[in-house]
Each structure stands twice: as structure tokens, then as C-alpha cells.
Amino acid sequence: MKRLLTRAILLGRRASGESNQILTLFTEARGVIVAIARGILRSKKRFAGGLQTFSVYEVTIEERAGSDLAAVGEATLVEANAGAVADLGRLDRATHVLRIVRALLPRNQPEPALFDDLVRTLRAVSMGESGSDDVARFELRALSGAGLEPALDRCAVCGKPVPEGRSARFDPDRGGVVCRTDGGGPMGLSAGALRLLASEGAAGTTDRDSAAARAALDAFLERQTGSSLAK
Numbered sequence: 001m002k003r004l005l006t007r008a009i010l011l012g013r014r015a016s017g018e019s020n021q022i023l024t025l026f027t028e029a030r031g032v033i034v035a036i037a038r039g040i041l042r043s044k045k046r047f048a049g050g051l052q053t054f055s056v057y058e059v060t061i062e063e064r065a066g067s068d069l070a071a072v073g074e075a076t077l078v079e080a081n082a083g084a085v086a087d088l089g090r091l092d093r094a095t096h097v098l099r100i101v102r103a104l105l106p107r108n109q110p111e112p113a114l115f116d117d118l119v120r121t122l123r124a125v126s127m128g129e130s131g132s133d134d135v136a137r138f139e140l141r142a143l144s145g146a147g148l149e150p151a152l153d154r155c156a157v158c159g160k161p162v163p164e165g166r167s168a169r170f171d172p173d174r175g176g177v178v179c180r181t182d183g184g185g186p187m188g189l190s191a192g193a194l195r196l197l198a199s200e201g202a203a204g205t206t207d208r209d210s211a212a213a214r215a216a217l218d219a220f221l222e223r224q225t226g227s228s229l230a231k
């Protein structure tokens with residue numbers, strides 16, 4: 001048996017027997033994993049009183065050769081992020097970023113940089129210091145971590161580069177910006193909206209750019225996750 005210590009954030013859980021739970025965790029060392037927490041409903045000492053959503057833990061993961069299901073040995077609270085449930089706006093944003101991770105990331109693929117991003121985003125949401133722009137930035141990084149980022153600087157169909165500083169058409173079904181030759185797309189993105197989506201900074205962009213970028217990202221995420229996650 002191999003034992004490792006890693007930071008983890010709870011993405012989901014279901015009951016298993018009288019006192020066990022099967023946890024879906026986003027871990028720093030292993031990415032998204034499914035692990036059994038035996039006795040989690042009985043042992044306050046080993047599991048910090050049961051794992052809470054939005055909190056960051058340090059957990060011991062026990063892996064057995066030949067078994068898909070790891071076990072969580074114990075969990076220690078690192079950061080509670082209790083403010084994430086302080087009002088509906090925060091709760092919405094915090095819930096949304098966790099759903100994004102769960103929907104986009106494959107299992108057992110380590111994404112330590114994205115894990116750090118998630119820790120920072122949850123902290124900012126919990127402290128009331130994060131708005132929808134921070135959530136959008138996280139979404140883009142999660143898409144990129146999953147290898148699903150939209151094409152923004154070239155046509156998603158033929159690869160032709162988008163001239164710098166120009167507007168473009170966006171087609172969420174075809175993976176990003178689509179050139180005129182390939183039929184364009186249903187959504188228009190100004191140069192400013194494209195800069196926002198490419199995380200090249202918000203200098204000189206307007207509320208309209210930001211709304212267009214948000215709408216394009218929502219539509220794209222909806223296609224990628226196969227559900228209406230985005231809102």
C-alpha cells in the first residue's frame with residue numbers, strides 16, 4: 001500500500017454502508033479521484049468532523065496496487081472558507097467553480113496549478129473579494145487544464161489566424177472563433193471581448209465587451225459539459 005499526503009477539496013460524496021462515504025476529491029497530487037472514507041460518520045477525530053464543501057483539507061490517501069478505489073485515511077482542515085456560504089452570490093460562485101472542475105477534468109490527471117487556482121478562487125469568493133470576472137478566469141484556466149480551451153486567435157475550423165485588434169465570429173459548437181470563409185458563427189466578439197477571453201487584460205474594454213465574452217464563454221462551457229452549468 002502506498003500512502004501519500006496531499007491537499008484536497010471535496011467535489012461530491014455519497015453514502016456507502018452505515019458509516020462510510022465515497023468521496024470525489026480534487027487533490028493537488030492526483031487530480032480528481034474517487035476514494036472511500038471508512039468510518040467518516042463515526043470518527044470526528046480522523047475526518048475533522050466530516051468534510052465540508054468549499055474547505056481545503058490535507059488528506060492522507062492510501063492507494064493499493066490493482067484497486068481503482070483509494071481510501072482516505074484522515075483529513076485535517078487547512079482552510080475553512082466559511083464565508084463562501086455567507087450570501088447567495090458567494091454560494092453561487094463557489095458552487096459553480098466546483099461544478100466546473102467536476103464536469104471538465106478527467107479523473108487521475110494531476111493539475112497542481114489549477115488546484116492552486118481553485119484554492120485562491122474559493123478563498124477570494126469566501127472573503128467576498130471575487131466577482132464574476134474571477135470566476136470567468138478560473139473557468140478559462142479549467143478549460144485549458146482539460147485541453148478544451150476555445151480557439152480565439154485562429155479559426156477553429158481552418159486554423160487561419162485572426163488579425164490582431166479585429167472582431168470575429170464565435171461558434172460554441174465548432175470550438176471557438178470561425179472565419180468568414182468557414183461561415184462565421186452565431187455570436188459576435190469585439191476585439192475587446194476577444195482580449196478578455198484570452199486573458200490578455202481588461203484595459204480599454206467596455207461592459208459590452210465583458211457581456212459578450214461572458215455569453216460566449218457560457219455557451220462554450222455548456223457545450224463542453226453537456227449541461228447548463230453556466231448561468
Ligand SMILES: [Zn+2]
Nearest residue numbers: 155158179182
Ligand atoms: Zn476558417
